[in-house]
Amino acid sequence: MHIHAYEKLWLAASILLILLLIGSVTYGAVGPGVAMVSDSEPPIDAQALDEDDRFSEPRVEQVGDNEYVAYVVAYQFGFEPSPIVVPENSTVTFYVTSRDVIHGFEVAGTNANTMVVPGEVSKITVKTDDRQEYGLICNEYCGAGHHVMEGKVNVVSQAEFDERNSGGDDA
Amino acid sequence: MGQNQAAHASSDDVSGEEEFDPIGTLTLIAIYFVILLLAWVYIYYIEFLGRDLVVVG
Ligand SMILES: [Cu+2]
Numbered sequence: 001m002h003i004h005a006y007e008k009l010w011l012a013a014s015i016l017l018i019l020l021l022i023g024s025v026t027y028g029a030v031g032p033g034v035a036m037v038s039d040s041e042p043p044i045d046a047q048a049l050d051e052d053d054r055f056s057e058p059r060v061e062q063v064g065d066n067e068y069v070a071y072v073v074a075y076q077f078g079f080e081p082s083p084i085v086v087p088e089n090s091t092v093t094f095y096v097t098s099r100d101v102i103h104g105f106e107v108a109g110t111n112a113n114t115m116v117v118p119g120e121v122s123k124i125t126v127k128t129d130d131r132q133e134y135g136l137i138c139n140e141y142c143g144a145g146h147h148v149m150e151g152k153v154n155v156v157s158q159a160e161f162d163e164r165n166s167g168g169d170d171a
Numbered sequence: 172m173g174q175n176q177a178a179h180a181s182s183d184d185v186s187g188e189e190e191f192d193p194i195g196t197l198t199l200i201a202i203y204f205v206i207l208l209l210a211w212v213y214i215y216y217i218e219f220l221g222r223d224l225v226v227v228g
Contacts, residue, residue, distance in 0.1 A: 006197050013204055020208070024215050032220055033227040093228070110224035125228035132223070 037114045038123045041095070046118035049073060049099045060086055060165075063093075072096040074103040074116045076143050079136055079151030086128055086153065087161040093125040104139030107153050115140060128155045 003011075028034040049055040058080040060070045068090055073080045075098065086092045096105045096116045103116040114122040136151035156164075 004191070006193070009197070010200065017204070017207070021211070024211070028215070028220060032225055034220070035226055035228045037226065038228065091227075107224055109222065111219065111222050111226050112224040123228075124226050126224040126226055129223050134223075 035125070041121035041123050043119050044097065044121060046097070046099055049097065054095060055097055055099075060084060060092075066090045068092045070094045072105070074098045074105060074138065076100050077138075077145035077149035079105070079138075079149075083133075083152035083154045084136070085161060085164055086155055087158045088128055088131045088155050090128050091125060092128055093123060096122045096124075101142050102140050103142050103149070104137070106137050106139045108135040108137055110134060112153075113139070131155050131157050131160075 044052060044055075054071045055073050058071050058073045060068055060081070063069050066087075066089070068086055070081075070084050070086060070092055072084060072094055074096060084094075094105070094112070094114075096114065097120065098116045098118040100118060102118065104113070105116050105122065106113040110126075112124060112126050114124050116122055132155050134153040134155070136153050138146060138149040142149065
């Protein structure tokens, strides 16, 4: 079979492109450690969040050396705690659930973005950088007040974080 | 890009079957390919990996 020289060129370029795409995704997973939103969390009762030890009191907790967890409840129309305060240059795992309808959890301008489904817990782990205030928005239409549904994720210095948490509950 | 297929038809008898040389199309596809590569590098490496709060788990 005769293959035109241009066809061969194009085939080679296509294969190169495929290798490049696979290579990039592999690099992302191995280098910066990019991962998917986990679906491993067991379902919970959305009607009984006030009896759940994680979500009855939405909060940020230290769980390890420079590791924190944030338990967040989304509702019509807001997020709790508000603001969500986490320290800079740390690893933060967000556990987000809803007590009414489907919401979104998007830290504006960042890669932290997940759906929030009642009865399910969305878990995402992120690395924070320097201190900064991020907007937090709901990106799933959830009712009449959807457009005003917002929160804040404040990345603060370690000292400020410690001060806040020793001074009482900020939630 | 100025050449077309008609101009090529008679001048290309050396390589028998390859008298059809759509160099314009090849150039166009090459340009698309370069745009695709640059767009991918920009979207993945700069926009996606460069943003804050990269999801690691
Ligand atoms: Cu909402």
